[in-house]
Amino acid sequence: MKGKKTTLKLKPKSFAISFVIILFAITAAVSGFFLDSSIYKGQNIFKSLLSVIHIPLVNADYRAWFVLCFTSLFIGLGALVINFEYLKALSQGKNFNDNRWFAISFITFLVTIVITVQVDALSLLPYTMDSFINALIFLGSSYLVAIPVFIVLLVVLALLSAFGYFIIRSAIKGRPSFAGFNDDDDDDDSGEKGAEKSMVQTREEVFPTLCSVDEKFENKTPANIKSASITLNDLVTQFRLFLAQKEGLYFSLDKLRQFIAGMATSHLLILEGLSGTGKSSLARYFSTFIGEDSFFEPVQASWHDRTSLLGFYNDFTRRYSETEFLKRLYEFTYRPHDVNIMVLDEVNISRVEYYFADFLSIMEYPRDLWKVKVMQLPFGFLPPAHLEGGFVKIPENTWFIGTANKDDSTYTITDKVYDRAIAISFNSINRPFEVEGEISPIKMSYEGLNALFRKAIDNPAFRLTDKDIEQFNGVVDLIYRTFDLSFGNRVWNQIITFVPVFVACGGTKEQALDFLLARKYLYKIQGRFESFVKPGLLTVKEKIHQTYGDNAFVETDALLDSMIRKL
Structure with missing residues (x-):
C-alpha cells in the first residue's frame, strides 16, 4: 500500500536539462542589452560586431522589453514545472513514456505557450503594428544572439568544472587509488622528497570492518555446538512457555508451529499483521531461546536497491561503506554451526522487491551458489579472505525474517515476494496464561535444527x-x-x-x-x-x-x- 507522502528524489539528468533551459532563457534576456540601440552612444565594439553579422539593432521601448522578459520568465517556469512533473512520475514508478504523464507534460507545455502569448499581447497595449513588429524583431534577435553566447558560456562552465574537479583530486594526498594507481610523494626522515611510486589500495584500507572479522577468526576452528536432545513438538511447547515466562509474550501453539515449519520450508519468512502483536519479538527471541543473538535492522523508506543492505564503494573517501548487515553476513561465513536470524523490521516501508531483489533471486539457486555481488574488484586487488571475486556468501544457516505492518505508510508486498516466502499473519492478540516451573533456554546448532527438520520430512x-x-x-x-x-x-x-x-x-x-x-x-x-x-x-x-x-x-x-x- 502506498504511503501518504511521496519523496521526490532529485535526478541529475532532469536537473541538468532544466538548468540548461533556464540558463538559455536568462542568456536571451541579457542579450537584449546588446541589441537595444538606445543603449549605445556613438560607435563601439558591440555595435560594430553586430553589423558584421547582419543582426539589426532595435530601438526597443518598454513594451519590447516586457515581451522579452516575460517570454524568458515563462520559458524558465515551464521548464521547472515539467521537471517537477517528471520527478513526480519517477516517484510513482512511471516516466514520460506513460500516456498519462506524457499528456500532463504536453498540456503543461501548451499552457506555457498560451500564457506567454497572452501576457506578451497584454504587454503591447496600446497595440500598434509598429510596436508589434519592433517587439517581434527585438525578441527574435535576442534569442538569435543568445545561441552563440550560450554555447560559449556552456564551454566555459564545463572547463571550470573540470578544472575544479582536477584541483580537488590533486588536493587529496596520501591515499592510494582503488580504481587504479596514484602518485604519492613520500618524505624520508630527513625531510627530503622521495621517489614517486604507484600502488593499489590494500584490503585493510578499503574493507576495514571485514578485515577485522578476518583477524578475529584467523586460525580459529569453528566451535561445535552440542544441541539439546529435543523433539520439534517439545521445541515448540518450551519456546511458547519461554516467551510467556521471560518476555510476557503469548502466542498460540499453531502460530509457533507455522513459524518453525516455515523455517524448514524457506529461508525467508514474513510476519505480518497488527502492530503490537509481537512479530518482531518472536523472531528476535527465538535466537535467544536457542542460545544465539539475532541481528535486527529497521528498514528505511529511502531504501531502493541492494546498496542499502550491502553498502557501496565511496570514490571520495576511497573505501567501501560497509553496513552492519554486510558485516553480519560475512561473520557467519566463519560460524557455520550457529543459527543466524536476521530480522528486517517493517520490511514493507520500502519496496521489498527493490532492495531485496538480489536475495530473492539468489535463494532460488542451489545452496552452493548462494552468494551476492558486493562490488567489482579492480585487477590485482587482494580482497578480504571470504570475499572471493567480490562476492559474499549467504550462509545456509541464515534466515531472513521480515516484519510487516499493514497501514497507509507501507507498500503492498507483491506476489514475487509472497511466493518465495512463508508469510504468517498476526491479526489477534492472545490471552495471557500461567507458566509453572522454570523455563530455561536451550542450545541448538544449525546442524541440530536441520536434523530435526530432515527427520520430520x-x-x-x-x-x-x-x-x-x-x-x-x-x-x-x-x-x-x-x-x-x-x-x-x-x-x-x-x-x-x-x-x-x-x-x-x-x-x-x-x-x-x-x-x-x-x-x-x-x-x-x-x-x-x-x-x-x-x-x-x-x-x-x-x-x-x-x-x-x-x-x-x-x-x-x-x-x-x-x-x-x-x-
Whole structure:
C-alpha cells in the first residue's frame, strides 16, 4: 500500500536539462542589452560586431522589453514545472513514456505557450503594428544572439568544472587509488622528497570492518555446538512457555508451529499483521531461546536497491561503506554451526522487491551458489579472505525474517515476494496464561535444527499420502476452474516440506493445509470484485466443508468469510 507522502528524489539528468533551459532563457534576456540601440552612444565594439553579422539593432521601448522578459520568465517556469512533473512520475514508478504523464507534460507545455502569448499581447497595449513588429524583431534577435553566447558560456562552465574537479583530486594526498594507481610523494626522515611510486589500495584500507572479522577468526576452528536432545513438538511447547515466562509474550501453539515449519520450508519468512502483536519479538527471541543473538535492522523508506543492505564503494573517501548487515553476513561465513536470524523490521516501508531483489533471486539457486555481488574488484586487488571475486556468501544457516505492518505508510508486498516466502499473519492478540516451573533456554546448532527438520520430512507418518494429495487437489482444481488461479512447482515443493514439519511440531495435516491454502493461494483473490467472485467463494467454501468437514479449515474459513463480507 502506498504511503501518504511521496519523496521526490532529485535526478541529475532532469536537473541538468532544466538548468540548461533556464540558463538559455536568462542568456536571451541579457542579450537584449546588446541589441537595444538606445543603449549605445556613438560607435563601439558591440555595435560594430553586430553589423558584421547582419543582426539589426532595435530601438526597443518598454513594451519590447516586457515581451522579452516575460517570454524568458515563462520559458524558465515551464521548464521547472515539467521537471517537477517528471520527478513526480519517477516517484510513482512511471516516466514520460506513460500516456498519462506524457499528456500532463504536453498540456503543461501548451499552457506555457498560451500564457506567454497572452501576457506578451497584454504587454503591447496600446497595440500598434509598429510596436508589434519592433517587439517581434527585438525578441527574435535576442534569442538569435543568445545561441552563440550560450554555447560559449556552456564551454566555459564545463572547463571550470573540470578544472575544479582536477584541483580537488590533486588536493587529496596520501591515499592510494582503488580504481587504479596514484602518485604519492613520500618524505624520508630527513625531510627530503622521495621517489614517486604507484600502488593499489590494500584490503585493510578499503574493507576495514571485514578485515577485522578476518583477524578475529584467523586460525580459529569453528566451535561445535552440542544441541539439546529435543523433539520439534517439545521445541515448540518450551519456546511458547519461554516467551510467556521471560518476555510476557503469548502466542498460540499453531502460530509457533507455522513459524518453525516455515523455517524448514524457506529461508525467508514474513510476519505480518497488527502492530503490537509481537512479530518482531518472536523472531528476535527465538535466537535467544536457542542460545544465539539475532541481528535486527529497521528498514528505511529511502531504501531502493541492494546498496542499502550491502553498502557501496565511496570514490571520495576511497573505501567501501560497509553496513552492519554486510558485516553480519560475512561473520557467519566463519560460524557455520550457529543459527543466524536476521530480522528486517517493517520490511514493507520500502519496496521489498527493490532492495531485496538480489536475495530473492539468489535463494532460488542451489545452496552452493548462494552468494551476492558486493562490488567489482579492480585487477590485482587482494580482497578480504571470504570475499572471493567480490562476492559474499549467504550462509545456509541464515534466515531472513521480515516484519510487516499493514497501514497507509507501507507498500503492498507483491506476489514475487509472497511466493518465495512463508508469510504468517498476526491479526489477534492472545490471552495471557500461567507458566509453572522454570523455563530455561536451550542450545541448538544449525546442524541440530536441520536434523530435526530432515527427520520430520523423512517420516512417512507425517508426509502427505496419495489420498491427502487427491483431496487437496480437488479443492485446488475447483479454485483454478473458478478463479483461474494456480501455483507452480515452487509452492508445491513448499507444501511437501511444510506439512510434515508442522505435524512433527504437534499439529495436523489438515491444519497445515488450511494455513497453506489461505496464505499461498486464496489471498490472491483479495481485491477482486467481479460478479462471479462471491458465488465462487461460496462454492469453494462448500467444497472444503464437504472434503474436510465443517471445522477443519479454520483459517481458510475466516479468510473466505472476510472476502465474502466485502462483496
